[in-house]
Amino acid sequence: MLHSKTKWHSPAADSDTVRELARSLSISPLLSSLLVNRGMETPEAALLFMEGGAEEQHDPFLLQGMAEAVPRIRKALEEQEHILVYGDYDADGVSSTALMIHLLRHLGASFDIYIPHRSNEGYGLHNHALDWALQQGVSLIITVDTGISAYHQVAYANQLRMDVIVTDHHEPPELLPDAYALINPKLPGCPYPFKGLAGVGVAYKLAQALLGSDVPAEWSEIAAIGTVADLMPLLGENRDIVRSGLRSMRSSRFPGIRALLDVSGVALGTVSAVNIAFGMAPRINASGRLDHAGRAVALLTTESDDEAGILAGELDLLNKERQLVVERIVTEATAKLELQITETGVPDIIVLADYDWNVGVVGIVASKLLDRYYRPVVILDIHPETGMCKGSARSIPGLDIYEALHSCSDLMEHFGGHPAAAGMSLHKDKVDAFAAALNQYAAGVLTEDHLVPVSPADAEVLLSELSLTAAAELDRLAPFGMSNPQPRFIVRGVTVKETRTMGQESKHLKLVLQSGSSRIEAVAFGKGSLAGVLPAGTVVDVLAELSVNEWNGSRKPQLMLQDLAVTSMQLFDLRGATDAERQALKLKELLMPAGGSPSHAAAVFRDGRVAPQSELIGMSLWVYDKETGITPAGHPPSGLQLENEQVSLLCLMDVPETPEQLDALLRAFPSPDNIALLHTVRDSRERLQMPTREHFKALYQGLAQIAPAPVPEQEVLRRLSRQSSLSVRMLGMMLDVFEELEFIERNKGTVALRNQPAARSLTASRQYARLGQAAEMERYFLEGSLAELQDWLQNLRLGAS
The missing domain is CATH 2.40.50.460 (OB fold (Dihydrolipoamide Acetyltransferase, E2P))
Known part of the structure; x- marks a missing residue:
């Protein structure tokens, strides 16, 4: 199973x-x-x-703030003001910035761009960037995919006599910036009918407001990239944007898009939204994660095929480097979390922080840990000098991570994001309080059902x-x-x-x-x-x-x-495996339910006379016992209730010696999900054989010669084994039959044939039947095909139950 x-x-x-x-x-x-x-x-x-239509598109002037923004931009164009486009470093921010570059080029504007460095500056509008803009002669700033939370920074820009038009799509805070115009479909009271636009979608609507029907069709390619990359809902107007973008992209005139598709291994004529999500977006994001997002902006705005090829190759290499960095941090974070789980269990919200965890990839790391543990995850990189942490969060459907962060906003310098993903900054001294506050919030929101992943x-x-x-x-x-x-x-x-x-x-x-x-x-x-x-x-x-x-x-x-x-019990044939313990652990990892539910156990069965070579972590050890059949080795497994336990995996490291041991095993674990055969395969001479009358006749004759008087039993067994094809073990069990039938007498380690014993049938002996059962059991375990063994065990399980 x-x-x-x-x-x-x-x-x-x-x-x-x-x-x-x-x-x-x-x-x-x-x-x-x-x-x-x-x-x-x-x-x-x-x-x-399925086919789209005009109904999916909406008048850009329905966006609150658009009516104020357009005249201000036209005024800047007429008076040749210097404009600053202030963007963000993720794929949506890069796409938004690139789209604004194409727009301002088209309008003949004088402009600069500014995208903060992810690790050196962090998300959002920064006062030092505004100081730089003032030095460049900027009088109008247009933010794209950022700015809705920049209350203090916009106030500072106003002091510097620079107007700010904010275009954004993130959740608005209670305190909004006093910008010249705020354009965000999520603003309270905004009448725009579609709330799911990406940052680049809002920028695209600004272009439509300025150009009307003259917006070049190919700009939808850039809008499609940001919309898909930022995981916006592909419904309503977003479907129209992405559908149009893909249609244009299949014969794209942008050198950068053609080059990016080429290094992503995507055929231009068949590009899909899935190709954007898993091919183009990771390479664009790699620029902002490990270097500076300006390189990706240059790729999406270059008019040179040669430059596009070079830039796309560089992004591809950065993406490969990003994958290695992510793998390292995931390994380190998992080790840190496993230690925490050992002490306190899995928290409702996982919060991990450390040095040298590249802030550019912590969001990806959070996603990977979420996939493994199915809990909301926050991963923080600690700056070695300042002690400030910058991080990313990813959440599950049952918990709005933005609201969770809002509940402890006093512990952070900054935060923002969506219900499923967010970013934040705080000092390392507040990380413990931050984690505690988040988990306190989660305790009142999450239920057990929320923590079960559903597909x-x-x-x-x-x-x-x-x-x-x-x-x-x-x-x-x-x-x-x-x-x-x-x-x-x-x-x-x-x-x-x-x-x-x-x-x-x-x-x-x-x-x-x-x-x-x-x-x-x-x-x-x-x-x-x-x-x-x-x-x-x-x-x-x-x-x-x-x-x-x-x-x-x-x-x-x-x-x-x-x-x-697989919904039925499985039998795995690993008989004779030289690395049986490693194979057992591997099977446990593969077959145990997700999350390693404590109500599912994995058990190992060994011959009590054989010392285990290593500890089988997370698996209870049982040994075969002559008196009770099976018994737990050392301390009984914690909390084990055999009648209630659902056993996911039984690993037989050794074959039971007796039918009673196998019966005890099947009674204790009547419905295992899986059984793994990991025992060694005995040499054919050492195996039990189905007993025949000829075997017992030969044994009687041998005893008449060797033991007419008491002789040490081990000596008798050795001599008889040399004279026949039977093992010492087989002969010993045959002596048990003779003893029960009173053909021999055992005394203090010796054996002797009785003089003129009464005639009795072999079938009257319980030991004779037991020997036959043991030989049958051994034949199935050592020689039977997997199908034969599975049918035989199934019949025994039905009998044992």
Whole structure:
């Protein structure tokens, strides 16, 4: 049994609505159900969602502050004022700044740009930057993707007689800056009907307000990059922006975009929102994380193919360096957290701080720890000289991290962000109080249900429904992203026909799945380690996305696995493994439920006469016992209640010596999820054999020669073993039969054949039956095929229960 890493949830769409929508639009029931589940229940709404239209676009002057901003910018153009575009260092900020550069170039303006350095300056408007702007002769500042919280900085700019137009999309604070104009769809009272614009989306609306219908179509490419990269909902107007941007990008005239797609390995003609999210955005962000975001701005605004190629290559190298830095910090942060968990358990909100944790990547580190522990995470980098911490937070759906930070705002110098992600700065001396305050807030918000990751699915389908035709239909729902994810499907009871790994170090998994006559390839990135627990013939449930694999002109459907589960007990054949303990730990890591629930145990069984070579961390150790069958080694496992315990994994390091030991094991653990056979394989001469009358006849004759009078039993066994093909162990158990039938007499370590014993049938001996059972058990464990052993154990388990 392989547990899924998340709970799968598939909503049931109203069947009448689905059927009517499918009929009205002549689409498949599958596509119709997806539309209905995403809120498009009428033909008009569904067509607008799939094809777009003027209804998705809104008048830019509906944005509060636009009516004041446009005349002020026109005045600056007429009077040749020097304008400063003040941006941010993430992909949205870079895109916003690049878009404003194109706009101001188009308008013939005199301008400069300023983007703060992430690690040296940090987020937001800074007074020293305003001093620099004054020296450059700036009289008008336009912020993009920043500024809504810059109350004091805007006041300072006003003192310097510089007007500030703030364009932003972050959550407005209670105290708003006294800017010449504030443009943010989230402002209280702003009548703009769509609140989900990215920072670049707001900048794009400013361009529309200034140029009307003359906005160049290719600018939507830059707006699309920032919208997707900043994880804005791909609904409403954002769909129009991204759809238009992708259409233009497929024949882009921007050298920088063409070069960026090239180093990302994306074909220009097939670029999608997913390519922006996982190819372009990380490379743009790498510039601001490890260097200065100005390099990415230069890439998006250059008119030179040569310069674009050089800059794109540099961003690609920075992204590779960023990946290495992230890997190091994740390792360090995980070690620090595991120590904390050992002492106090997993906190509701994880807060970790240390030196030399590059502030440019702490958000990525927070995301990776969230994926592993499914808790909100704050990662802070401590400045070695000032002691100031700058950090990023990532949260789960059950907790609004912006509100959590707001609850302890007095402990921070600055903070801002969204419900799912935020940034902050504070002194290291306040980190403990900060963590305590956040966890106090979380205690009143989070429930146990919030801490169980859920993977939403769109439908539960048959494998045969996931075809090329279905993939083409699903493309009508694109672009995919936040609030409009790639459709995911649950497929149950499919059989693994082939299993192999792919990529460097076999990191990725490839399966061939079959159900009836339908067969499809499935790929799971980062899950190569599961290959060993998914042999051919395994029946699995999968959560997957449908894609199309194109190779050498051939097109076929392919599943991209997001999660999978095996719902029946599995038996793993690792008999004779030289690294049995390492294999046991590996299986435990793979098979235990996500989070290592204490209600699921892993147990190891050994021969009590064999000392363990190392400690099997997190696994209870049991030994076979002649009296009780099995017994815990040392102290009993903490809190173990056998009748209630759900055992995820039983590891048999040694074969039970007797049927009673196996019976005791099966009674104690009647329904394990998985059993791993990790025992050594005895030499054939040392194994038990099914006892026959000929064996006992030969034994009786041997005893008549060797032990007519008392002889040390060990000497008798050695001599008899040399004379036959039977092991000392087998012969000893046969003597138990003779003793029970009163054919021999044992006394103080000696054995002697009784003189003229009464005739008795072997079948009257309990020890004879026990020897047969032991030989059968050993044959299955040492020689039986996996299928034979599984059937035999299943029958025994039914008997034991």
